[in-house]
Amino acid sequence: MIEVSELTKNYGHRTAVDRLSFTAQPGRVTGFLGPNGAGKTTTLRLLLGLDAPTSGTSAVNGVPFHRHPRGLRHIGALLDAGHVHRGRSARAHLAALARSNGLPSRRVDEVLAEVGLAEAAGRRVGGFSLGMRQRLGIAAALLGDPPVLVFDEPVNGMDPEGVRWARRLFRRLAGEGRTVFLSSHLMAEMEHTADDLVVIGRGRLLAAEPLREFAARAARGEVEVSTPQAAELAELLTAAGGVVASAVEGQLVVSGLSADRVGALAHEHRIRLGGLTGRTAGLETAFMELTADSLDYQAGATQ
Numbered sequence: 001m002i003e004v005s006e007l008t009k010n011y012g013h014r015t016a017v018d019r020l021s022f023t024a025q026p027g028r029v030t031g032f033l034g035p036n037g038a039g040k041t042t043t044l045r046l047l048l049g050l051d052a053p054t055s056g057t058s059a060v061n062g063v064p065f066h067r068h069p070r071g072l073r074h075i076g077a078l079l080d081a082g083h084v085h086r087g088r089s090a091r092a093h094l095a096a097l098a099r100s101n102g103l104p105s106r107r108v109d110e111v112l113a114e115v116g117l118a119e120a121a122g123r124r125v126g127g128f129s130l131g132m133r134q135r136l137g138i139a140a141a142l143l144g145d146p147p148v149l150v151f152d153e154p155v156n157g158m159d160p161e162g163v164r165w166a167r168r169l170f171r172r173l174a175g176e177g178r179t180v181f182l183s184s185h186l187m188a189e190m191e192h193t194a195d196d197l198v199v200i201g202r203g204r205l206l207a208a209e210p211l212r213e214f215a216a217r218a219a220r221g222e223v224e225v226s227t228p229q230a231a232e233l234a235e236l237l238t239a240a241g242g243v244v245a246s247a248v249e250g251q252l253v254v255s256g257l258s259a260d261r262v263g264a265l266a267h268e269h270r271i272r273l274g275g276l277t278g279r280t281a282g283l284e285t286a287f288m289e290l291t292a293d294s295l296d297y298q299a300g301a302t303q
Helices: 040-047 090-100 106-114 130-142 160-175 187-193 211-218 230-239 259-268 282-294
Strands: 002-011 014-024 028-033 055-060 075-078 148-152 179-183 196-201 204-210 222-226 243-248 251-255 275-279
Touching: 002 040, 014 040, 014 055, 014 179, 014 196, 014 204, 028 040, 028 160, 028 187, 040 055, 040 148, 040 179, 075 130, 090 106, 090 130, 106 130, 130 148, 130 160, 160 179, 160 187, 187 211, 187 282, 196 211, 196 282, 204 211, 204 282, 211 282, 222 259, 230 243, 230 251, 230 259, 259 275
Parallel strands: 028 179, 028 196, 075 148, 148 179
Antiparallel strands: 002 014, 002 055, 196 204, 222 251, 222 275, 243 251
16 A cells, blocks of 8 residues: 655745645555646655655555665566666666565566566667666566556557556556556556546645546536437527537537437437437546646647
8 A cells, every 4th residue: 555645845945746645555556647747756756765755754555665675575666767777688687676675586587578578688778669668667666576566657658569568467466456556648548547546736636536436527418419400409409408519510519418318309309310429528638627727838729
């Protein structure tokens, strides 16, 4: 389990993390979301003892990380796949980590095989693609077989097969009862991977809840309708209390009425429908709406 309580980090007059509190539970993948500059990486560095907090606490299974002897047995982490000596081979890099944490040397080849780098074990990391370095970073996180795993943007640079592999890996690790804490900007991937979400903006907690509940924030109860009698149906739906958001080429988008109600009105007035579906906005829209006031870098509108 990961526990963060009133965690704060100031850099001079700038507050990067502001009284942040949340938990990440065993047996679940917890997604960590926020706009650029929200304080995600700073939070992860505080959790791993790489930076000291101004105030507040963070703990891994009840103990601050820096108090865990041989840390890789307790928490595995990938923060930056580029933080590897480019002149070392993949095997040499992992072997050094294993020795420093009192881990058996057999774990090196085991994790290289697990991440698909067995054939590249003797190659220098400087010749690896970004996707391969990400796999090596995941291998390092798995080296100590820890109960808690932290990943910051782990699928950047991976091809579609690699992204699918990583998704399945994170789900399997959680299924084994581990705590998986995953930061990513890829909303579609998060939607397929996470059980829970922690969302921050400008260092402050915006939401901490199951993914389904979070995504439902943006559910507008909209109904899409296709009909050759769009104008006639639009008039009926408006009279019934609905709001027709758009009516283009036989397509209506209606809010304020359920799909069942729209279908019943069309049937009652003998209006032929080509299609009728309910829709929700989903995770990406929920995230954008929640963090709209927390953006430090916002581009102008496109034409």
